[in-house]
Amino acid sequence: MxxxxxxxxxxxxxxxxxxxxxxxxxxxxxxxxxxxxxxxxxxxxxxxxxxxxxxxxxxxxxxxxxxEPERLITFRIPWVDDNGKVQVNRGFRVQFNSAIGPYKGGIRFHPSVNASIIKFLGFEQIFKNSLTGLPIGGGKGGSDFDPKGKSDNEIMRFTQSFMTELSRYVGPDTDVPAGDIGVGAREIGYMFGQYKRLVGGNEAGVLTGKGLLYGGSLGRTEATGYGLVYFTREMLKTKGERLEGKTVIVSGSGNVSIYAIEKAQQFGAKVVACSDSNGYIYDENGIDLATVKRIKEVERKRIKEYVNDHPTAIYVEGCENIWSIPCDIALPCATQNEINEESAKLLVANGVKYVAEGANMPSTLEAIEVYLNNGVYFGPAKAANAGGVAVSALEMAQNSARLAWSFEKVDKKLKDIMKNIYKNSVNAAEEYGYSGNLLVGSNIAGFLKVADTMIVHGVV
Missing domain, CATH: 1.10.285 (Glutamate Dehydrogenase; Chain A, domain 3)
Known part of the structure; x- marks a missing residue:
């Protein structure tokens, strides 16, 4: 022995x-x-x-x-603003690994975008996509373009220029982008229109996150946020608990955050805070989601406007202190590295029991150590937020078959996928001696499928 x-x-x-x-x-x-x-x-x-x-x-x-990425594409994006001035941004697409299927991953428009961020997102996407059980490889793309404050015509001109270059490298069986931060239905629509214009034909499968009028899938808008909560619910079940009655903090107020709030509330949780890049709101009575949706999705304003409709709520400038609010569950859904070691310690001190990541890599390595060392049950992004890419792959399947599934059918498949991701992560952690560690379990489960396929394919 x-x-x-x-x-x-x-x-x-x-x-x-x-x-x-x-x-x-x-x-x-x-x-x-x-x-x-x-x-x-x-x-x-x-x-x-x-x-x-x-x-x-x-x-x-x-x-x-x-x-090592299979390829990293960098390109210039010239466009003309509303004042007639030529602007130039930089575009990226990393096609990281296609062992198990065509490259699949979103496009991000944000001033912070650079090669490092695109490569981190693409690398994570390999394992996330593997975990879904669907035949999709890992990729990611974006630009340092900032859509904030831009007119619809400026965004259209920019996205058309972006797709003019990107169209050389994507296709339904090669690389299928989707949305991410700064890229929603409007941007996807403009990109799809330009792709059709350039390529000819109606290749609906070249992009996912499309509008329902031209090949989109019911349930795609809600998928990442809903999937995050379905995964969180599985985490609680393991501990013999339920979402009902739990106090929840959700950072961000974009697509993922909004639908995570919606599904958490449907399960009886009390969501008391959310944020944007300027600050956060705290409503001890529970966030009124209809107000948040109106402010962010219709009016496209800042989250501080919430207190105009709910004067008992509090708005705090700056985002970092949202993690000082006592809660049972934290769902970081804003951006990478939003929770550092100090913020993680604040969460622990204020009673958090579960952290599940809706954004990509929102916790630093030091923050994750704090969770694990203090008994916080941690759901890493590649597992917990995989619902979005999972339903994107379901959208690809519908496009290929020229079918449109009901919301109920898509939602059921999403629930099953998130349950399987959780189960496979738990089982892998157990098999390799890290029982209860979903970070290790999800990384191993995602890796094995890709690695075994790469061996079968030979040295390519």
Whole structure:
């Protein structure tokens, strides 16, 4: 028994050394790309027990290959503003891994977009898409264009220029983008119209998140937020608890946040706070979602307007202190690294029991350590927010078959997918000695499917 334990420890040490060597190579090859480094480290650290148990993945250099994008496309986007002045932005598309299917991942328009952010998002997307059980690979795209304050005509001209370049690299069986931060139904519509204009024909499957009039899917708008809550509900079930009566904080007030609030409230939870990039609102009576939807989806105004309709609510400038509000459940749905170590400690001090990520990588590595060290049950983004890409893949299936499914059918499939993601993450964590650790479990479950496929395909 002692000899077997020594061998096991030796295997772990060897695997850890190997993983660290790969990570150091990633940092050397991608200098200054801190978000990409963070995403790679979080996943690679989780995979140590896999490499300790199975030498075949090291023999086939799967890790060295999976951290390197199949291609990274960078391009210029010239467009003309309403004053007749030529503006120039930078566009990106990373086609990271196509082992299990065509590249699939959103397009983000935000001033912070750069190669590091696009690569971190694309890398995460590989494992997230694998977890859905659907045949889609990992990709991501975007631009440093800021849609805030732009007219509809400016956004149309920009997105048409963006798609003029991107159209060379995407297609229904090659790469299927969707929306992300700054890219909603309006932007998808303009991009789809330009793609049709350039390519000819009506290839509905080239984009997902489309309007219902031209090949979109019922349930796609709600999918990420609803899926997040379905995943959270599974987390609570494991602990013998329910969402009913729980106090919830949801950061952000965009698409994911709004529909996470909606579904949480439908399950009887009390959502008391949400935010935007300027600040947050706290309503001890529970957020009035109709007001938030009107402000953000119709009027396109800032969340501070909420207190005009609900004077007992409080608006606080700045977003970071939203995590100081006592809650049972935190659903960060705004952006990457919005919860740092200090914010995580505030959450713990104020009684949080569950954290499930609606945004991509909203918790720093230090924050995750705080959760795990304090018994907070943590649902990582690649598992918890996979509902959006899952229903995007269902939209692709409907487009291919020239069918339109009911909302009920799509929603049922979404529930089943989120349950399976949770179950598979739990089982993988258990199998590799990390019982109850959904971060390790989801990383391993997502990795194995892609890695095994890459081995079958040979060195490509």
């Amino acid at each position: 002692a000899i077997m334990q020594q061998q096991s420890n030796s295997n772990l040490d060897t695997a850890r050394q190997y993983v660290n060597e790969v990570y150091e190579t990633v940092k050397k090859r991608n200098p200054g790309e801190t978000e990409f480094h963070q995403a790679v480290k979080e996943i690679l650290d989780s995979l140590v027990p896999v490499f300790a148990k199975h030498s075949k993945y090291q023999d086939h250099a799967i890790l060295e290959r999976i951290v």
